[in-house]
Amino acid sequence: MPNIMDQEAIVHFPILIGDIGGTNARFAILVDAFAQPKEFPILATADFGSIEEAIQVCVLDKTSVQPRAAIFAIAGPVDGDEIQLTNCPWVVRPKQMMKDFFLDDVIVLNDFEAQALAAASLDEQHRHGIGGGAIEANTSRVVLGPGTGLGVAGLVYSNHNWIPVPGEGGHIDLGPRTDRDFAIFPHLEAIGGRISAEQILCGSGMVNLYRAICKADEVKPAYSAPHEITGAGLDGSDPLAAETLSLFATFLGRVAGDLALVFMARGGVFLSGGIAQKIIPVLEKPEFRAAFEDKAPHEEMMRSIPTCVITHPLAALFGLASFARTPVRFGVATEGRRWRA
Incomplete structure (x- = not known):
């Protein structure tokens, strides 16, 4: 009773x-x-x-x-x-x-609490795996969603309950690492003098990244909307759009890896939203998982953590219904x- x-x-x-x-x-x-x-x-x-x-x-x-x-x-x-x-x-x-x-x-x-609730219950039919690793039952998970902004939530299992942990993780700092990064980052639009993950990993952030690449190469931008960049990058018709998607996947992998470490997300990192679904072919290339796993001295552990794209068309409603x-x-x-x- x-x-x-x-x-x-x-x-x-x-x-x-x-x-x-x-x-x-x-x-x-x-x-x-x-x-x-x-x-x-x-x-x-x-x-x-x-x-x-x-x-x-x-x-x-x-x-x-x-x-x-x-x-x-x-x-x-x-x-x-x-x-x-x-x-x-x-x-x-x-x-x-x-x-x-x-x-x-x-x-x-x-x-993103609702997205986290969905991540507790989604079956394989609504998950598209990226890279290796297997989901460990009843262990912490992370949901990360580039969309209008960059949403982040954790999901912790304790006392037979799934506990969603909402926050503003999309506003963590994101910095350059490679020579190409250092050439591009000075041209990114900053907020308050800093580049947060959301300044790159969302719809408007993709445009921000593309324009920075164009400025670094002294080329006039040809596109002004995320869907234009995505289309030209996926079909290979524009090298700068293709590089934008490649770097977008790389930066997304870095941030996803950082969050996986924060939550020790042996239950997986779940990428949600329309952008992640549209760029699955890019995420399946080596750059995303390489960036995700590049967390010395924890590379071996990172290789064991699965990443996937949520493909359920109404994941948040699914999460709310489960609750x-x-x-x-x-x-x-x-x-x-x-x-x-």
Whole structure:
């Protein structure tokens, strides 16, 4: 029989789950613990003035199911009763949302917590392995996602629970090592005089890196958007775009290796998001794993740590659904992030 703590953790169905980023939002309804989430079309946050409008128009107006609770993963810090997203003008107001949508319970988590929750449960079908190593059961993991920014979260296993550890790991310093790095880094756009990992390892960071390479070689940039650089780099039509992807993979490997050491991630490093999925052919080349493993004096240990790309199209929603079904399986701290009627 569940104890009092287990009862406190329970979230009552049906549950609205949402992954809300700076550019897109994804919603689904989980009718019960055994049903697959009922997914709704991905929407652009810029098309709606508020999250409430988006939920009403794109979710509630499209179904007869009335959610009793909601669990959201948002791209931004969860602080107080009015939660501002980092790269989106939407403001999440749980108390107001409970009144508007007749909800009894609202939980708001960080978006990479949801990615970490997914990493605890994803099967081989939704993981594309890069390099060697095998996942050790019930050991720490890391999720790393270059997207609008660079998201990072840890996942620690303790007392039969998976505990997601969100943070701002994307803002750690990233410095030059090779002669080519030293030629390029002076041309990178810095913030406050420093180059953080996110200054390179995200969509805008890829553009930053490409422009720096062009300046180092005194060549006029031909592209201004990440998808243009990715396309030209993958098909080999532009050598500087191809070098951009190669260095992007190298720097991603360095940062992923650093984080693997921080968390002793014998359970693996999981790369999430659309950019990682699109550049799998680049990540499969030697540069990514070589940079990942190049952590003297720990090269042998690093070779044993697996890396993979999460290929699930809605990984954050998958993570939220896993948490909603069995919240007692996860050590998710909800104090200050859960509102109840």
